[in-house]
Amino acid sequence: MWNYDEFVAKAKLYFLRASERSRADDEFTFWLLLGSEFLLRAPLAQKGSFLLAVPEGPSLMHAAGYTSATSEPKSIPYKTVCERLKIIIPEFSKVYDDAMYLANVRNEELHSSNSTLANLHSAAWMPRFLRVVEVIASHLTLPVETLIDSEIIEHARSLANEEDARIQRTVSQKIAAAKDFYSKLLEAEVESRRILKIPATRGRFYSTAECPACEEKAFLFEKVVRSTRERVVDDAIENDQIMVSTDFQCLVCGLTLGGMSEVRIAKLETERVVTWTTEPEERFEIEPQYIEPEMEEEYGND
Known part of the structure; x- marks a missing residue:
């Protein structure tokens, strides 16, 4: 039921069915979306079928x-x-939103009265589909061409290149406009804008980065996509959090970039690892009176 080879074979079968359909046919999109879902389950099956079983009922015993x-x-x-793929495949964090978008497309087609696939342009989903499949195929050390017809891959890559070119144009225009705005500011205005602060928002993370437009200190907003297990280091508890960039904002020149794609095109950092350190007393909420005091050495008792 949760066999790795069978998941890969079933994904290939569905991708083959897509290749036999016209690009304008709803079934072309449908077969590719379904095939990708089987492929997504393959890495979990490779690690152990229990990763695909719900914890309730007989499922774990079946696995x-x-x-x-x-x-x-x-x-x-x-x-x-x-x-779970974000944990097993670190690169998957970068295409997680793409994978969820594809699932939402499938859900809307199957569970609503809308003709979603009939009205969906290839440029809206094929680049996302390709990014997801490439990450999974790379992890499984399977050439993408062994899974999907080469013509479909080339079509998706051409659309992805067009998407990158469009984003590049958008980012270039934003940076040019911000540079122009910055050049017209008086020194006093620049100084006053430098001390502006980001409104505090609970659960929102950010780091600082040099603005590609004005070279002032700006803010790179992030979200946590994965956390490692806790470990003990020098009597403290540490764990790492993998953060990916979601937005960028410069309060001096007004440059704003939305989404990881625009951040990446602007050559800003898209991912970083943050190490958090916690004292055992704080981590386990140990009351001070229960902490063993350090004993001073006594004269003649060494």
């Missing part, structure tokens, strides 16, 4: 090889698959 005619094992939902 362990204990089956019965009356049992009905169930698989974890798509979103849980994607959350």
